[in-house]
Structure formats: structure tokens, C-alpha cells
Amino acid sequence: MTRKLFLFAVGLFVIPFLSVAxxxxxSLEQRADSLYDHYKETQALDLYNQIxxxxxxxxxxxxRASFLYSRIGNRRQDKDQQKIYFNRAIDxxxxxxxxxxxxxxxxxxxxxxxxxxxxxxxxxxxxxxxxDIKRYAERAIKFDSTNAGAWHVLGRWHLKVANxxxxxxxxxxxxxxxxxxxxxxxxxxxxxKAIRLNNKYILYYHDLARVYKEMGHxxxxxxxxxxxxxxxxxxxxxPQLKKECNEMINxxx
Numbered sequence: 001m002t003r004k005l006f007l008f009a010v011g012l013f014v015i016p017f018l019s020v021a022x023x024x025x026x027s028l029e030q031r032a033d034s035l036y037d038h039y040k041e042t043q044a045l046d047l048y049n050q051i052x053x054x055x056x057x058x059x060x061x062x063x064r065a066s067f068l069y070s071r072i073g074n075r076r077q078d079k080d081q082q083k084i085y086f087n088r089a090i091d092x093x094x095x096x097x098x099x100x101x102x103x104x105x106x107x108x109x110x111x112x113x114x115x116x117x118x119x120x121x122x123x124x125x126x127x128x129x130x131x132d133i134k135r136y137a138e139r140a141i142k143f144d145s146t147n148a149g150a151w152h153v154l155g156r157w158h159l160k161v162a163n164x165x166x167x168x169x170x171x172x173x174x175x176x177x178x179x180x181x182x183x184x185x186x187x188x189x190x191x192x193k194a195i196r197l198n199n200k201y202i203l204y205y206h207d208l209a210r211v212y213k214e215m216g217h218x219x220x221x222x223x224x225x226x227x228x229x230x231x232x233x234x235x236x237x238x239p240q241l242k243k244e245c246n247e248m249i250n251x252x253x
Contacts, residue, residue: 032061039235041068059099059106066092066109070116075236082120089113104144111136111153123168131180133157148197152204155190158182159211187211202228206241209248218252225249 032047048065051058066089073085093110100106111133118129134157140150161182169179191208198204205228212221225245233239 029058029061032064036064036068041072041236044068045072057095057099059096059103062092062096062099063103063105063109066090066096066113070109070112071235071237074116079120083117086113086117086120090117102143104140104147104150107136107143108140108147108150108153111140111150115153115156123165127164127168127179130157130161134180146197148194148201148204151190151197152194152201152207155187155194155211156207158187158190159184159207159214162187163214184211184215188215200231200234202231202234202238202241202245205231206245209245213248213252222249222252 028047028051032044032051035041035044035047045065045068048061048068051061052065055061069085069089069092073082073089076082076085090110090113093106093113096106097110114129114133114136118126118133121129134154137150137154137157140147141154144150161179162184164179188208188211191204191211194201195204195208205224209221209224209228212218212224225248228245229242231238233242
């Protein structure tokens with residue numbers, strides 16, 4: 001058999017095989033995306049992990065898996081388990097940034113992952129992470145000013161930093177020469193911006209209510225909570241968020 005005939009014969013077997021493999025991979029991605037879009041988060045994460053085993057640099061699978069690790073990890077009751085999930089979320093966000101550091105999503109999911117881990121860390125670690133969280137959220141907005149999630153993260157950042165405990169403030173002053181400027185007013189502005197861009201997320205109204213409560217604007221907090229309660233549940237977190245909104249209304253009335 002001549003070399004040309006040999007290569008032709010090999011091609012007859014290899015090309016159909018590659019076509020089937022590519023079709024299976026595409027189907028896997030479609031199923032993962034559908035589950036993600038319908039907030040079937042655990043199932044979606046399982047499929048994105050399968051995709052990443054075959055395609056470690058698949059950008060969408062990287063940033064979506066990072067985001068899902070942050071969200072699912074936040075529901076874990078055990079702090080050690082939460083840390084495992086958040087560290088994995090940060091690792092995947094780093095990989096996504098290595099693939100594309102100028103896209104909104106890679107920066108957004110890094111801000112989310114770092115923010116989640118900061119909430120379960122000590123005062124020193126929380127303050128140390130605060131500057132990076134803000135930087136990644138602002139980069140996400142720079143690359144796409146319509147990224148509602150990034151505006152929400154930036155609003156939450158202002159809420160957290162504006163209301164740091166005296167221990168955290170002391171740590172910031174001692175170790176980092178102070179903390180970045182933050183205010184509840186900015187938190188209100190940015191979370192309202194997130195709501196204007198996407199008014200379907202109960203979390204946004206829940207956090208806006210928390211901002212108003214910190215500001216002493218009780219009626220506005222109650223109104224934001226009622227807006228949250230009027231929305232249909234989308235994510236697995238929504239029933240708990242609605243419960244907290246009801247408790248906030250009872251506390252403020």
C-alpha cells in the first residue's frame with residue numbers, strides 16, 4: 001500500500017471517530033448550559049467538571065464551574081467544606097483568567113470566589129482580600145458595564161467595608177495603612193444599578209434591604225424586602241433569602 005493510500009485509509013476511520021467525539025462533547029456542553037440556565041447547579045457543576053477533564057482550558061466551563069463552586073459552597077454548613085469549595089472556585093477563576101483576563105466573567109467569578117472565602121476568614125484575611133475583591137469587580141464592570149452580578153458584588157463590597165468591625169479596622173490600619181473608601185450610599189447605588197440591569201434576582205433586593213437597614217432607612221428596607229417576596233423563586237437560595245426578608249420586615253415593623 002502506498003503512503004497516500006495508507007493515509008487515506010486511516011482517514012476513513014479517524015475522521016468519523018473525531019466527528020462523533022466532537023458531537024458528544026458539544027452535546028455535553030449543551031446539557032451543562034441548559035442545567036446552568038435553569039439553576040440546576042449541582043448537576044451543571046458535575047457536567048462542567050466532566051468537560052474540564054477533556055478540555056482543561058474550556059473558558060465557559062472554567063468560569064461557570066468557579067461560580068457554581070462559590071454558590072454551592074456557600075450552602076455548606078461545615079466551614080471546612082466551605083473552604084474547600086471556595087478554594088476550588090478561586091483556582092478555577094485563576095485558570096479562567098489565564099485563558100482570558102480581559103473578559104468580564106473571569107474577573108467577576110474571581111471577585112465572587114474571593115468574597116465568599118473572605119466571609120469565612122479571620123479579620124486579617126478579610127481585610128487583605130478586600131482590595132483584590134474590589135479590583136476584580138471593577139475590572140468585570142470595565143469589560144462589560146451591563147454585568148449585573150459585578151455591580152452587585154461591588155455594592156456588597158461597599159456594604160461590608162463600610163461596616164467593618166473595630167477589630168477589622170484596627171487590622172487594616174496596622175497592616176495595610178487603612179482601608180479603601182467605602183460607604184453605604186455607594187452600596188445602595190451599585191446594588192440598585194444591578195437591579196436595573198436584572199430585576200429578577202431576589203438576592204439583589206435582599207442585599208439592598210440590608211443596606212437600607214444599616215442606613216437606618218427602615219421603610220425602604222421593608223419595601224425592598226417586599227419586592228423580593230413578590231418575585232418567583234429561581235435559585236436554590238431563594239427560599240432562605242425570602243425567609244430572611246420576612247424576618248427583617250418583622251424586626252423593622
